[in-house]
Amino acid sequence: MSDPDMLALVVRGPKEHALERIPMPVPAPGEALVAVTHVAVCGTDLRLLRGTLHDADYPVIPGHEWTGRVLEAPDRPELVGKTVVGDGITPCRQCERCAEGGYNLCQDLDEVGFTRPGAFAEAFTIPAANLQLLPDTLSGAEGCLLEPLCVALHAVERAPDVSGRSVGVIGAGTIGLLVGQLALAAGAQSVTVAEPEERRRRLATELGLDQVSSLAELGKALPEIVFDATGVASVFPDGLEATRPGGAYVLVGYSGEEPTHFEPSAVMLREVTVYGVLSGYGQLDKALDMVVNGTVRLMPLLDEELPMSDYRSVLEDRGGDAPLRTVFTTGAGQTV
Numbered sequence: 303m304s305d306p307d308m309l310a311l312v313v314r315g316p317k318e319h320a321l322e323r324i325p326m327p328v329p330a331p332g333e334a335l336v337a338v339t340h341v342a343v344c345g346t347d348l349r350l351l352r353g354t355l356h357d358a359d360y361p362v363i364p365g366h367e368w369t370g371r372v373l374e375a376p377d378r379p380e381l382v383g384k385t386v387v388g389d390g391i392t393p394c395r396q397c398e399r400c401a402e403g404g405y406n407l408c409q410d411l412d413e414v415g416f417t418r419p420g421a422f423a424e425a426f427t428i429p430a431a432n433l434q435l436l437p438d439t440l441s442g443a444e445g446c447l448l449e450p451l452c453v454a455l456h457a458v459e460r461a462p463d464v465s466g467r468s469v470g471v472i473g474a475g476t477i478g479l480l481v482g483q484l485a486l487a488a489g490a491q492s493v494t495v496a497e498p499e500e501r502r503r504r505l506a507t508e509l510g511l512d513q514v515s516s517l518a519e520l521g522k523a524l525p526e527i528v529f530d531a532t533g534v535a536s537v538f539p540d541g542l543e544a545t546r547p548g549g550a551y552v553l554v555g556y557s558g559e560e561p562t563h564f565e566p567s568a569v570m571l572r573e574v575t576v577y578g579v580l581s582g583y584g585q586l587d588k589a590l591d592m593v594v595n596g597t598v599r600l601m602p603l604l605d606e607e608l609p610m611s612d613y614r615s616v617l618e619d620r621g622g623d624a625p626l627r628t629v630f631t632t633g634a635g636q637t638v
C-alpha cells in the first residue's frame with residue numbers, strides 16, 4: 303500500500319493491450335479498494351482483447367471474474383483484510399428497466415471490467431455493498447467461477463421449468479457445464495451435452511451429464527429445452543433445428559457481433575420459443591449456497607493457475623487442450 307502504483311492489464315483498443323503500471327485507484331464514497339488475488343479470463347474478455355465484443359468501450363481494464371482481499375472499505379470496515387467476491391454489476395435503479403425490476407437490462411448499468419476498471423490488476427474499486435465474504439471452504443480460483451455460475455443460474459431461471467423434461471446443452475465450456483449441473487439438480491429427466499472435444503466430454507461425464515460429440519447427434523434426441531452455451535453465432539440455426547418442436551432455445555454467454563443466416567420460419571414452423579440471457583445480476587447468494595452445499599462442483603472446471611504476466615497465453619489457439627477458464631494470480635493481496 304505504500305506504493306501508489308500497480309500493475310494492470312490495460313486494453314487501449316482492439317488487439318492493443320499490455321500490462322502497464324498505473325496509479326492505484328482511490329475508492330469513491332461508498333466504494334471499497336480490493337487487492338485482487340485471482341482473476342479469470344472468459345470468452346467475453348477474449349472478445350474485448352481481440353476487438354470483437356459488442357459495445358466495447360476502450361480504454362478498459364478487463365476482469366469481472368475475480369477473488370480479492372479488501373484493503374479499504376470505510377463503509378464496511380469489518381471487511382478489511384477479508385477474502386471477498388462480489389457482484390460486478392450495479393444497476394442505476396433510476397431507469398425504466400430498473401423500475402420494472404429488469405436490473406440486467408438497466409439502461410445505465412455500471413459493470414466492473416466493462417464500464418468501470420476491472421479486476422485484471424493488482425487492485426480495483428467496487429461499491430462496498432456489492433461485496434460478499436468468500437466462504438473458507440472455497441478456493442480463490444473457485445471464487446472466480448461464481449460470476450459465470452450466476453449467469454448459468456439466470457439462464458435456468460429464464461428457461462421454462464426443466465423438471466421432468468429432456469434438456470440439451472450445446473458446448474461443454476464453463477457456462478455449458480454449469481448450466482448442465484443446474485438442470486440436473488433442478489430435476490431434468492436427462493441432460494445431454496453436445497461437444498466435439500473429447501476432453502470436455504469426459505468432464506461432462508464426470509459431472510453426471512450425458513454427452514454426444516455433435517449437434518447432429520443431439521438433434522436425433524430432440525431435447526425439449528436446449529441451452530446454447532457455445533458463444534458462436536453460426537450454431538444458432540442448427541441449434542434451433544435440434545430443438546423439439548414446441549420447445550425452448552436459450553441463448554447464453556454470447557457477446558459477439560458476428561451475423562448468421564437463419565430463416566425465421568425455423569422458429570415459426572416449429573413454434574420454438576427463443577430466450578436471451580444477459581448476465582446474472584442478483585444471483586450471488588444463491589450461487590454461493592449451491593457451491594457450499596455441493597449442488598454444483600467448480601473444482602473439475604479449473605485448470606492450472608498462471609501469473610498475470612502470462613496473460614497472453616489465453617490468446618493462443620490450443621484447440622482441445624485449451625483450459626475451460628484460465629485463472630491468473632496477481633501476487634497482490636498476499637502481503638495484506
Ligand SMILES: [Zn+2]
Nearest residue numbers: 344345346367
Ligand atoms: Zn465472463
Ligand SMILES: [Zn+2]
Nearest residue numbers: 394397400408
Ligand atoms: Zn437502470
